[in-house]
Amino acid sequence: MNGETRRRPDERIQPARVVAFEVMSSVSTEDAYANLLLPGAITAAGLDRADAALATELCYGTLRMRGYYDRVISIAANRAVESIDPTVLDILRLGAHQILGMRVADHAAVNESVALARRYASRSAVGFTNGVLRGITRRSPDEWLRDVSAAAQDVDERRAVLASHPEWVVRAFRRALAAEGREGELDDLLEADNRAPAVNFAALPGLVPLPTDATRNRFSPVGFTGDGGDPERAVTASGGRIRVQDEGSQLVALALTRARPIASGEQWLDMCAGPGGKTAILAAEALASGAAVTANELVPARAELVRRAVAAVPLDVPVTESDGTTIGAASPARFDRVLLDAPCTGLGALRRRPEARWRKEPRDVPELADLQARLLDSAIAATKPGGLVAYVTCSPHLAETRAVVATAVRRSGGRVTEIDAGAVLRDIAGDGLDLGGDDSRSSAQLWPHRHATDAMFLALLAVEA
Numbered sequence: 502m503n504g505e506t507r508r509r510p511d512e513r514i515q516p517a518r519v520v521a522f523e524v525m526s527s528v529s530t531e532d533a534y535a536n537l538l539l540p541g542a543i544t545a546a547g548l549d550r551a552d553a554a555l556a557t558e559l560c561y562g563t564l565r566m567r568g569y570y571d572r573v574i575s576i577a578a579n580r581a582v583e584s585i586d587p588t589v590l591d592i593l594r595l596g597a598h599q600i601l602g603m604r605v606a607d608h609a610a611v612n613e614s615v616a617l618a619r620r621y622a623s624r625s626a627v628g629f630t631n632g633v634l635r636g637i638t639r640r641s642p643d644e645w646l647r648d649v650s651a652a653a654q655d656v657d658e659r660r661a662v663l664a665s666h667p668e669w670v671v672r673a674f675r676r677a678l679a680a681e682g683r684e685g686e687l688d689d690l691l692e693a694d695n696r697a698p699a700v701n702f703a704a705l706p707g708l709v710p711l712p713t714d715a716t717r718n719r720f721s722p723v724g725f726t727g728d729g730g731d732p733e734r735a736v737t738a739s740g741g742r743i744r745v746q747d748e749g750s751q752l753v754a755l756a757l758t759r760a761r762p763i764a765s766g767e768q769w770l771d772m773c774a775g776p777g778g779k780t781a782i783l784a785a786e787a788l789a790s791g792a793a794v795t796a797n798e799l800v801p802a803r804a805e806l807v808r809r810a811v812a813a814v815p816l817d818v819p820v821t822e823s824d825g826t827t828i829g830a831a832s833p834a835r836f837d838r839v840l841l842d843a844p845c846t847g848l849g850a851l852r853r854r855p856e857a858r859w860r861k862e863p864r865d866v867p868e869l870a871d872l873q874a875r876l877l878d879s880a881i882a883a884t885k886p887g888g889l890v891a892y893v894t895c896s897p898h899l900a901e902t903r904a905v906v907a908t909a910v911r912r913s914g915g916r917v918t919e920i921d922a923g924a925v926l927r928d929i930a931g932d933g934l935d936l937g938g939d940d941s942r943s944s945a946q947l948w949p950h951r952h953a954t955d956a957m958f959l960a961l962l963a964v965e966a
């Protein structure tokens with residue numbers, strides 16, 4: 502199966518399957534990101550709306566449920582998936598998703614997968630692909646659930662495999678939910694991660710009204726969901742004043758600007774700004790209230806994205822390209838409000854980045870937590886007495902959230918105190934915002950299953966006057 506690959510472009514394969522397979526293959530072999538690659542691949546292949554939707558479901562659905570399908574494939578092939586050629590394994594995963602997740606007719610799923618094997622893999626892979634997928638069709642989806650479940654060693658492994666999440670991620674989610682007395686929601690959360698989220702938009706406050714026919718977000722006063730049309734078209738038509746943005750991201754940015762009244766002339770910093778989604782919200786809010794915003798982003802290409810994101814706001818927003826950990830020392834006590842949307846594992850956005858759950862490893866967490874702690878110390882140092890810092894992650898992992906904040910508060914020696922981020926969010930979002938049962942805490946955690954947002958974490962730190 503490994504060995505030479507053969508391309509037979511002459512055989513007809515449904516273009517949506519080709520697109521899905523090629524994107525998946527780039528994700529597996531080149532560490533590409535499906536959400537960045539797929540739209541271009543769909544356009545290049547000239548897929549119509551129905552085929553584009555099919556390619557998206559094939560690609561995203563397969564990548565999300567990869568952990569489960571790998572167990573099915575290893576049982577059907579009677580060998581470990583690690584011993585299967587990566588190209589063939591991707592074809593088998595795609596076939597398994599069609600058979601078990603999409604209820605495509607068995608013969609179509611098998612025949613198209615065999616054709617993919619013929620085009621992209623070696624001669625011996627063709628019979629192997631056929632045999633394994635036929636094996637999968639011989640049991641019903643429910644029988645596979647039963648058999649995969651029975652093969653798991655313990656409860657944790659069973660839950661992780663059936664919900665197609667790495668076990669360490671499931672454990673981290675359980676701890677984060679337990680910290681707010683909601684461990685019982687774990688299965689709902691895992692299920693929500695496996696559902697495609699609606700495309701969500703922000704209408705930059707003060708610059709563009711919410712479209713009158715839009716379905717408004719439940720919690721964000723500036724958010725609405727798309728109607729299924731091309732999101733880029735809506736963004737372009739608005740001159741960038743309507744942006745694709747998760748509702749949770751909107752809420753945490755608004756929490757910094759709306760936590761307390763804004764005095765004209767305030768200086769704000771977005772310390773880790775790329776690609777600039779939250780900077781655009783801050784800039785719109787600053788424009789309306791006479792504040793000034795500086796954005797910073799370490800990676801030059803992402804700093805460029807920030808410049809583009811704020812171009813829609815008629816406010817001069819300087820974008821610097823420093824290491825955020827140095828800003829506190831370079832510009833001590835300079836800013837009234839600082840947003841630190843820290844680099845993190847991104848475990849809160851698994852719905853949107855289907856392959857992300859397989860990319861991260863437990864050892865990434867302490868490395869990131871160390872960087873987050875240094876960035877937060879720097880953010881606090883850059884804040885004026887009486888100023889405010891919003892610490893945000895798109896991860897609910899406690900080591901990246903509460904632990905980082907607790908350490909920073911302790912290290913500040915009384916200079917910094919947490920204010921009630923939940924109360925601030927409820928002021929913006931309404932009392933229906935259920936933030937769990939732990940009243941002793943000041944930070945807030947949003948969740949895909951409970952709020953239909955990414956799992957954004959927010960802590961608000963007030964610097965002593």
Ligand SMILES: C[S@@+](CC[C@H](N)C(=O)[O-])C[C@H]1O[C@@H](n2cnc3c(N)ncnc32)[C@H](O)[C@@H]1O
Binds near residue numbers: 773779780823824843
């Ligand atoms: C979570 S993202 C920010 C998302 C952004 N706030 C938005 O809403 O579009 C974190 C960003 O921090 C940047 N970053 C990583 N390390 C950094 C550092 N030491 N200093 C400044 N930026 C950094 C990353 O390149 C990444 O763009």
